[in-house]
Amino acid sequence: MNELLASRDSVNKWMERYGVRFGVYKNGVFNEQLFPFDAIPRKISASEWSMLEKGLIQRVKALNMFLYDIYHDKKIVADGVVPKEFTYESKGYMPECEGITPSKGVYAHIAGIDLVQAKDGRWLILEDNLRIPSGASYPMIARKVTRKACPQTFRDNLISDNRNYGAMLKEMMDYINDGRGINCILTPGRYNSAFFEHSYLAEKTGAILAFPGDLIVENNNVYYIGLYKQKVRVGAIYRRVSDEYLDPLAFEPSSLLGVPNLMEAYKAGKVGLINALGNGVADDKGIYYFVPRMVKYYLGEEPILENAPTYLPFFKEDFEYIIRNIHKLVIKDVAEAGGYGVMFGRDMTPERLAEVKQLIIKDPRRWIAQEVVDFIDLDIIDESGNPSPRKCDLRAFVVTGKETKVWKSGLTRFSRNPNSFVVNSSQGGGFKDTWVMEK
Amino acid sequence: MSTEKRRYYYRYVTEAKFTPAVEYHFFKLRAVPCVNEFQRLEEQSLLVLPSDCILNFSTDAFGNSIQYGSYNLWHDYFRVESKGIVECEKYAIPDPCPNDIYSSPSYLIQYDQELMDWAKQIAEYKQEGWSLPEILTHAVHHKIRYQKYETDNTTTAVEVFHKEKGVCQDYAHLLIAVCRCLGLHARYVNGFVLGEGETHAWVEIHDGKQWLGYDATYNKKIDWGYVKIAHGRDVSDCPSNRGQIFTFTKEKLTINCEMREI
Numbered sequence: 001m002n003e004l005l006a007s008r009d010s011v012n013k014w015m016e017r018y019g020v021r022f023g024v025y026k027n028g029v030f031n032e033q034l035f036p037f038d039a040i041p042r043k044i045s046a047s048e049w050s051m052l053e054k055g056l057i058q059r060v061k062a063l064n065m066f067l068y069d070i071y072h073d074k075k076i077v078a079d080g081v082v083p084k085e086f087t088y089e090s091k092g093y094m095p096e097c098e099g100i101t102p103s104k105g106v107y108a109h110i111a112g113i114d115l116v117q118a119k120d121g122r123w124l125i126l127e128d129n130l131r132i133p134s135g136a137s138y139p140m141i142a143r144k145v146t147r148k149a150c151p152q153t154f155r156d157n158l159i160s161d162n163r164n165y166g167a168m169l170k171e172m173m174d175y176i177n178d179g180r181g182i183n184c185i186l187t188p189g190r191y192n193s194a195f196f197e198h199s200y201l202a203e204k205t206g207a208i209l210a211f212p213g214d215l216i217v218e219n220n221n222v223y224y225i226g227l228y229k230q231k232v233r234v235g236a237i238y239r240r241v242s243d244e245y246l247d248p249l250a251f252e253p254s255s256l257l258g259v260p261n262l263m264e265a266y267k268a269g270k271v272g273l274i275n276a277l278g279n280g281v282a283d284d285k286g287i288y289y290f291v292p293r294m295v296k297y298y299l300g301e302e303p304i305l306e307n308a309p310t311y312l313p314f315f316k317e318d319f320e321y322i323i324r325n326i327h328k329l330v331i332k333d334v335a336e337a338g339g340y341g342v343m344f345g346r347d348m349t350p351e352r353l354a355e356v357k358q359l360i361i362k363d364p365r366r367w368i369a370q371e372v373v374d375f376i377d378l379d380i381i382d383e384s385g386n387p388s389p390r391k392c393d394l395r396a397f398v399v400t401g402k403e404t405k406v407w408k409s410g411l412t413r414f415s416r417n418p419n420s421f422v423v424n425s426s427q428g429g430g431f432k433d434t435w436v437m438e439k
Numbered sequence: 440m441s442t443e444k445r446r447y448y449y450r451y452v453t454e455a456k457f458t459p460a461v462e463y464h465f466f467k468l469r470a471v472p473c474v475n476e477f478q479r480l481e482e483q484s485l486l487v488l489p490s491d492c493i494l495n496f497s498t499d500a501f502g503n504s505i506q507y508g509s510y511n512l513w514h515d516y517f518r519v520e521s522k523g524i525v526e527c528e529k530y531a532i533p534d535p536c537p538n539d540i541y542s543s544p545s546y547l548i549q550y551d552q553e554l555m556d557w558a559k560q561i562a563e564y565k566q567e568g569w570s571l572p573e574i575l576t577h578a579v580h581h582k583i584r585y586q587k588y589e590t591d592n593t594t595t596a597v598e599v600f601h602k603e604k605g606v607c608q609d610y611a612h613l614l615i616a617v618c619r620c621l622g623l624h625a626r627y628v629n630g631f632v633l634g635e636g637e638t639h640a641w642v643e644i645h646d647g648k649q650w651l652g653y654d655a656t657y658n659k660k661i662d663w664g665y666v667k668i669a670h671g672r673d674v675s676d677c678p679s680n681r682g683q684i685f686t687f688t689k690e691k692l693t694i695n696c697e698m699r700e701i
Contacts, residue, residue: 011694084539088540088543089537089543089544095501095538095676096499096500096673096676097500097542098500099498099500125534150501213685215512216463216509217465217509218493218509219493219495220495220510248683249465249466249507249681249682249683250467251468254681256685260465260467260509260683261465261467261508261509264495264497264505264507267497268497304586317657
């Protein structure tokens with residue numbers, strides 16, 4: 001282990017050479033920064049992992065069933081399990097997707113589920129990311145580099161191999177593609193915060209990295225335009241462009257990142273889109289509240305993994321609880337992601353608290369409140385070279401093709417600031433390797 | 440049920456000239472009248488130039504027919520001509536359970552407190568023999584002054600409400616907004632009206648059994664003289680013509696419609 005700790009600087013240097021970066025927009029200026037790696041791994045025992053794996057598979061299955069239901073029969077709304085205010089009024093709901101069945105019926109091919117471990121050992125789900133969850137490439141390359149820097153560590157410890165993520169993605173992409181053509185990863189370009197990841201995953205899955213303008217639609221087929229303008233049929237696109245920019249003729253007309261008429265090709269069943277369009281309706285912070293109910297509704301099972309205790313001001317009882325206890329709750333804007341729009345009651349002045357109360361009273365659908373979960377600290381080596389505790393979460397990657405599988409690893413993120421609970425990469429944190437142990 | 444029928448001839452031409460010329464031009468049109476319970480296409484033709492462009496036909500998620508495609512070679516003009524004969528009954532579209540997306544806020548139709556208060560206030564207004572949708576149509580008609588070039592395709596209902604100026608699309612958006620504030624289902628329609636000019640926009644409001652047409656621009660309930668192309672939550676769901684070009688060019692666009700009873 002000491003050998004591993006001593007390797008931290010060389011690992012970070014290697015990653016710098018590989019261009020492992022994360023872009024951050026702040027005040028309209030784009031800056032690329034390194035994503036600092038901490039050498040102390042998070043360890044998850046085999047038995048704990050097996051519980052997490054079952055719970056994650058169960059949750060993602062239910063979410064996929066929910067997405068199919070919402071865009072087809074809407075039984076869950078008719079049966080009163082999820083109110084209509086949380087579906088049709090959600091920003092993530094896209095009526096343009098009504099009645100469309102994506103290739104093989106899969107919506108959330110790659111789900112990034114964020115969890116934290118409470119001090120009492122329970123794992124709680126913080127949020128589901130079903131649109132374009134990023135972050136898998138960082139632990140992938142960190143493992144690759146640490147294996148090189150200190151091979152002994154990986155001989156002495158029984159750590160599950162995680163070098164299969166590319167293969168998992170490829171298997172899923174081939175299944176969705178169904179032999180129609182090549183696989184592509186569509187990137188918005190090098191000014192996207194996760195451009196490193198797009199190129200790295202293209203390399204690892206053997207897919208073509210396509211830029212806006214490389215793909216065109218003709219007679220409902222999608223083609224990749226190569227260097228010499230030869231056209232190659234595309235069967236599946238792992239697109240890293242968000243829904244609203246994906247087809248300028250169907251959505252945001254000013255988008256230059258999209259592929260015109262891609263929506264028509266998709267609707268005609270001529271191309272698989274990974275992830276499907278319209279998934280935002282299932283990973284909105286408001287719908288999160290209902291996911292345990294979805295598990296019961298669709299699978300008839302008890303949820304294995306719990307949500308963090310959450311209140312919806314939309315319901316009268318919850319509303320009253322929130323107004324009484326706002327000073328100790330965390331308030332989140334349902335439409336925001338990446339750690340933006342998160343407010344801790346205990347950090348706010350009385351004036352600000354009163355303002356936030358007014359915001360909630362005015363538009364209850366827009367907010368959720370959660371108990372502050374006292375989640376565990378993991379040690380990192382801080383700038384002075386000493387162990388120092390930080391709040392950490394875990395993003396697990398769940399891949400659904402023919403079957404739903406969980407990658408035996410994940411992205412463990414920690415907050416940069418010792419007093420902060422916000423670990424999102426866009427808020428300037430770092431990451432650790434996640435070791436799933438064989439025993 | 441009335442079986443009275445009327446026949447209309449329509450012709451819609453849109454023409455774009457590009458300087459300099461462009462390649463890889465993609466388009467999506469809603470240029471052909473829809474077919475439903477009150478409206479039938481007797482004859483129709485659609486001509487898109489350059490004539491060797493790729494043209495496909497489909498239906499969007501709202502049930503509108505769409506015509507889309509691309510032209511990948513260099514060209515400096517693009518022309519669409521859609522014409523035909525429509526046979527209409529009195530305007531009404533049966534629909535036992537309207538979709539709730541039409542009673543929820545949409546991209547361009549959200550509400551602020553003032554707009555909600557105004558909606559409640561005008562709904563209380565009573566007039567012998569007038570239905571609620573007619574009262575709302577009347578109020579919206581008198582709220583806005585018809586003025587071109589004050590608004591565009593991204594103007595929201597709230598902006599129109601405060602600006603009190605706009606064109607047919609803005610009248611429609613504001614009427615839909617007040618309907619939805621009051622819990623009614625209402626949707627945006629584009630199509631043709633009798634006469635010459637550009638395409639027109641109006642509103643369909645659900646009365647519990649069927650969709651009926653209301654035109655806030657001309658302040659009336661619609662019975663005859665309207666040929667429907669498409670509907671959506673607001674104009675962003677069903678524009679009649681959308682194109683995408685990736686090179687720098689200046690586009691000169693002209694649109695012309697005519698419709699007459701025959």
